Amino acid sequence: MITILIITIIFLFYYKKYYKKTGSYPLLIFYVSLFLLSLFSLECYLRGIEFFVSDESKYINAALDHVSTDFNRFLWYFINDLIINYDISFNGFALKIINIPIAAGLLLLLWHIFKNKKVFLIPVVLPYFALIATKNLRDIPIFFFTTLTIFLFHHRKPIYIILSLVSLGMLFLLRPFAAAIVFIILLSQICLTTIKSLKSFKISQKILILIIIGVIISPVIVPRVHNSIVKHYNWFNYTILGSGYEIKSEKRVQGDPRYSSGNKVKDFCVASVRYAVTPIPTSILGRLLEGGTEMWGILDDLIRFLNQLGYYIMLVYLIKNARYFPKVFLELTPAGKAFILSLLPYWPIYSLHLFGVTHQRLKIPLQIVVFLIAMGVLEYKKMHNFVKMNS
Numbered sequence: 001m002i003t004i005l006i007i008t009i010i011f012l013f014y015y016k017k018y019y020k021k022t023g024s025y026p027l028l029i030f031y032v033s034l035f036l037l038s039l040f041s042l043e044c045y046l047r048g049i050e051f052f053v054s055d056e057s058k059y060i061n062a063a064l065d066h067v068s069t070d071f072n073r074f075l076w077y078f079i080n081d082l083i084i085n086y087d088i089s090f091n092g093f094a095l096k097i098i099n100i101p102i103a104a105g106l107l108l109l110l111w112h113i114f115k116n117k118k119v120f121l122i123p124v125v126l127p128y129f130a131l132i133a134t135k136n137l138r139d140i141p142i143f144f145f146t147t148l149t150i151f152l153f154h155h156r157k158p159i160y161i162i163l164s165l166v167s168l169g170m171l172f173l174l175r176p177f178a179a180a181i182v183f184i185i186l187l188s189q190i191c192l193t194t195i196k197s198l199k200s201f202k203i204s205q206k207i208l209i210l211i212i213i214g215v216i217i218s219p220v221i222v223p224r225v226h227n228s229i230v231k232h233y234n235w236f237n238y239t240i241l242g243s244g245y246e247i248k249s250e251k252r253v254q255g256d257p258r259y260s261s262g263n264k265v266k267d268f269c270v271a272s273v274r275y276a277v278t279p280i281p282t283s284i285l286g287r288l289l290e291g292g293t294e295m296w297g298i299l300d301d302l303i304r305f306l307n308q309l310g311y312y313i314m315l316v317y318l319i320k321n322a323r324y325f326p327k328v329f330l331e332l333t334p335a336g337k338a339f340i341l342s343l344l345p346y347w348p349i350y351s352l353h354l355f356g357v358t359h360q361r362l363k364i365p366l367q368i369v370v371f372l373i374a375m376g377v378l379e380y381k382k383m384h385n386f387v388k389m390n391s
Contacts (some may be wrong), residue, residue: 001088003079008101016110025120026108032123032130033100040134040299049297052092052211056136060092062086073308075173076138103133106144109151109314110372113335118375125314125371128307131300133359135383138174141363143368145343146182153186154335157162157207176228183344185338240264240352253355260355274356275347276366277315282310292382304360311367314374321377328376336372345371 004273006237015026037339044051052060061067063080073282083089083098110119132139145167150165164186172179238244249260259270284305292298318325346365350358 001090001094003083003087004098004101007098007105011101011105011108014105018108018111022108022111022117022120025117026104026111028120029107029123029132029133030100030105030132032127033103033133035099036127036131036299037096037134038305040131040297043297043299047297050294051096052136053295056095059136060095071173072176073138073174075170076141092136096134099133099135099137099140102144103129103140105141106147109144109147110339113147113151113333113339114372114375115333116375116379118378119372122368122371125310126307126364127303127310128360129364129368132364135361137361139364142171142174142178143365145174145340146178149182150186150335150338150342152262154333154338158209161206162213165214166389172228174328177349178342180228182338182342185341189302189334189338197237206308235286248353249355253357259357270353271351271354271356275351275358275363276356278356279304279308279360281305281312284308307360307367313372314370318370318377321381324377324380328373328380331380332376340369340372 015022037223041051043049059073059076059080063084066081066085079098080095083094084092087094089095107120107122110115110122123133149164149167152160152167153229155161155164168179168182171182175181190207190210239248246262253259259274260267284301288298288301288305292301311369329340331342343365348360350356350362354362
């Protein structure tokens, strides 16, 4: 609990700093998540389902057994080891709430980037986000360090780029491909800045700092990055081009020819649609009427239903207002553009990797993008209607 207390104090320090601008909105994630955790705890007691499910248990068991960690998840294994073995964990309960203040920090960062208090409504419109914050999983920290890296990189003070690189390192220790995506996006942005600087015969301090740091850390970083690239390349060859494709097809879609026809381009297109639009709210409702899933429980299905309902409403709204997409995106800050672009690749990656059949939490990145674009369209239309009325 000491670890959680430290993280919460850090959040509250920054929350107090911006309280006059944000009001009590940043605390909404605490209320929603703790309420959902209370309901889940009650369901566990009444129905006898496991309090820690799937990957949550794997992290805890690895910490208890002091098992050597998977480098791709090193930081989250480390957090579990720290709390289970060296902190006051209350039989692991601390790991159920550690992500809540991190999620609050994430939303505060998004407010800084998008300058809109509606970002604090994400846990209400997409309540599965709030539910994920009550799980011993790395998804929330991945989103947090993605956002923090981008925010610090685009800070007006060039020295903050050092902290941005530290944050990028933390992201690499949670999900290497996510760090690679952020790195490529920020590198592209800095390259554009460099081209503009060269035209005016000026090199920004940010670029100079990057060059110096790159030279210093490259002997240590390059070998690890190279190993990660080789590992992911071998995985791609095996699961997409090799025999792993059939194995994965059997596991994910049971070899159903509708989803695994042998035409990989067609299969990818179908998987992309499945990732984006499933599960359909009515299918979840049908499962709820049958008592919910045995592993995840009724509450999980109920929150998924409400989440998908909110998501579908936003999709319909965006389809009706599709013509505003380019204008809304172009008006975003560089940090806002970078954040949205950092989440969009999850769509093709998990469509390709898992045939679009994956757990709800892995679909949240695309759903956050949909929320942010819908928010942008709403604000854009409101602003332009106001201008018309006063012109």
